[in-house]
Amino acid sequence: MDEFIIKRAKELQGYIVEKRRDFHMYPELKYEEERTSKIVEEELKKLGYEVVRTAKTGVIGILKGKEDGKTVALRADMDALPIQEENDVPYKSRVPGKMHACGHDAHTAMLLGAAKILAEMKDELQGTVKLIFQPAEEGGLGAKKIVEEGHLDDVDAIFGIHVWAELPSGIIGIKSGPLLASADAFRVLIKGKGGHGAAPHLSIDPIALAVDLVNAYQKIISREVDPLQPAVLSVTSIKAGTTFNVIPESAEILGTIRTFDEEVRDYIVRRMKEITENFANGMRCEGKFELTIEHIPPTINNEKLANFARDVLKVLGEIREPKPTMGAEDFAFYTTKAPGLFIFLGIRNEEKGIIYPHHHPKFNVDEDILWMGAAIHSLLTYHYLSL
Numbered sequence: 605m606d607e608f609i610i611k612r613a614k615e616l617q618g619y620i621v622e623k624r625r626d627f628h629m630y631p632e633l634k635y636e637e638e639r640t641s642k643i644v645e646e647e648l649k650k651l652g653y654e655v656v657r658t659a660k661t662g663v664i665g666i667l668k669g670k671e672d673g674k675t676v677a678l679r680a681d682m683d684a685l686p687i688q689e690e691n692d693v694p695y696k697s698r699v700p701g702k703m704h705a706c707g708h709d710a711h712t713a714m715l716l717g718a719a720k721i722l723a724e725m726k727d728e729l730q731g732t733v734k735l736i737f738q739p740a741e742e743g744g745l746g747a748k749k750i751v752e753e754g755h756l757d758d759v760d761a762i763f764g765i766h767v768w769a770e771l772p773s774g775i776i777g778i779k780s781g782p783l784l785a786s787a788d789a790f791r792v793l794i795k796g797k798g799g800h801g802a803a804p805h806l807s808i809d810p811i812a813l814a815v816d817l818v819n820a821y822q823k824i825i826s827r828e829v830d831p832l833q834p835a836v837l838s839v840t841s842i843k844a845g846t847t848f849n850v851i852p853e854s855a856e857i858l859g860t861i862r863t864f865d866e867e868v869r870d871y872i873v874r875r876m877k878e879i880t881e882n883f884a885n886g887m888r889c890e891g892k893f894e895l896t897i898e899h900i901p902p903t904i905n906n907e908k909l910a911n912f913a914r915d916v917l918k919v920l921g922e923i924r925e926p927k928p929t930m931g932a933e934d935f936a937f938y939t940t941k942a943p944g945l946f947i948f949l950g951i952r953n954e955e956k957g958i959i960y961p962h963h964h965p966k967f968n969v970d971e972d973i974l975w976m977g978a979a980i981h982s983l984l985t986y987h988y989l990s991l
Contacts, residue, residue, distance in 0.1 A: 605728060605986055606919050609721060613979035616717045620974045624713035625695035631684030631702040631709070634744035637661040640682045640712065644737045647716055651723040653735070659749035661739040667722055669729025669989065676988050677734040677755075677762040677942070678981045679935065680715035681708045681741035690965040705967040707767035707951070712737060714765065714977030721982040731989035734759060745898060747934035756941035761909060763984050764935050764946045765977050768926070769961050771950025773970040776917055776980070777926035778947055780910035782864040784903035785834070787932035788873065788895055789860050792817060792880055795890040798853035810855035811844045813887045817857065817880060818842070824875050829868055836862040836930050837872060862930040864902045903936040909945040916987045920976055949977055 623643075632640055644663045648655050653665035662682075689696055689703040697703045704710075715735055722733055734755070740746035756762070771777050794814055799807030818839050829835045837859065844855035861876075863869040877893045884891025914923055926948050935946050952958060953970040960966040 605725070606983065609982045609986065610919065610979050612721045612724065613717065613975040613982065616720060616978060617975040619720070620713045620717040620978060621971045623716055624709050624969070624971065624974060627709035627712055628695050628704045629698050631697050631699055631704045632682070633686060633702060634683045634740035634742055634746070635660050637682045637739045641737065641739070644682070644712065644716065648719060648735070651719055653719065653723070658753055658755060659739055659746050662746060662750060663737040664755060665719060665735040665737070667726060667729070667733045667735075669731055669733070670727040671730045673731030673989055674760040675732040675734060675758050676985050677736055677759045677938070678715060678718065678985065679736040679738055679762060679764040679938065680711035681738045681746070682712050683708055683740050683742050683744070683746070685742055685963060687963065687965050691968055693968070703965065705964060706742070706962045707969055708741065710767050710969045710974060710977070711765060714974055715981060717975070717978030718981035721978060722985060725982070725986065729986065729989050733985055741934050745900070745934050745937070747937040748898070751937050751941050756938055759942045761988055762938045762942050762944045763981065764944070765949050765980055766933070766946065767951045767969055768948035769952050769967065771924065771926060771948055771952060773950050773953040773958070774921060774973045774976065775950035776920060776923045776947065777950065778910050778913050778917070778923055778945070779925050779928065780905050780907040782902055782928050783905050783926075783946055784928070784933045784936070785836070785862040785864055785930040786866065786869050786902040787860065787862060787897070787900040788869065789897040790858070790876065791894055791896050792857035793892045794855040794857070794884065796853060799851045801849040801851055804851060807851040808888045809851050810889055811852065813884060813889050813891070814842055814844060814855045814857055816887070817883055820879050820883060821876060824872055824879075828875065829872065833868050834864055834928070834930070835868055835872065836860075862932065864928065866901065900932045900934055901936045901940065903933050903946050904939060905945050906939070906943040909943055912988070913945055913947065913984060916983050917980060919983070920979060947980065949973065949980070
């Protein structure tokens, strides 16, 4: 079946590119994916899939093979970003201030390509396939909603693909274990006592405490966390004051925490809270530490699925082990319910000027490799259900 799958994926290259460009021209932000999900639903119904709506604007297509067996899920995210596109291409975003700058248009198109191949192979499938077209990966936790609705309860394995700007075009990236970090956002609110900048002794300066806290937080990473455990604590915003001669009443600190280990994450959060409250008390201020987004766990790839995928996908070309990244992905929520594997597909092509990172206004995808995404989904599904 490998030859058939690869042949059909290459034949569907034009279809996949067409769909990707259409989605690219009409990007939709998290939980706004009405147009995209309508197209996806129509395509799946034409192919004979049972269609279920999920997570407000998500779509799941279910295909049952000729024989009963395991259930495998394939995931593509559909949402765009609030970015003004700067590419000069015929399929440039036609929606001001919105852009597919992370490749989700490609993900959706590739999975639609796989949907066609798998529908043609229905009688060869020994089990059930769930195609998950997910909304709101970019900050909306769409994956979590899908899990909470029970759509992963009967799934034996789930696979996802992300086009990857750090890998050369056509290279497949597979890594077992930690691949993407957990993510938390924090806010620290400091209340002091305002006054004249020339009379600091009559005030309680929240900026002085903010500076000390930023330095103290970094010592958690450098002096308390095992140096062999990757961890990032970034302060990304400090807001206080309005002019040169007034000590403000309050200050605010914003930032993010990233780890690959949940125990390390919990330790950092606990220590930041303790340091905030104790430093504030020592500086005669009020200090409050809080988390401002729902925690996203790390994406940990299943070792058995990684080994399985390396063996199955070697027919497509070179496979490399990518570096882990401290970026986060809500695909992680799926792996809390079923063994999962998140795969990178390289799209960097310097000759074509496709060199910009994800979330950049000039981000683009080397479309010549999109057929590979459909082939990866289809090959993994067929061989997994045949185990």
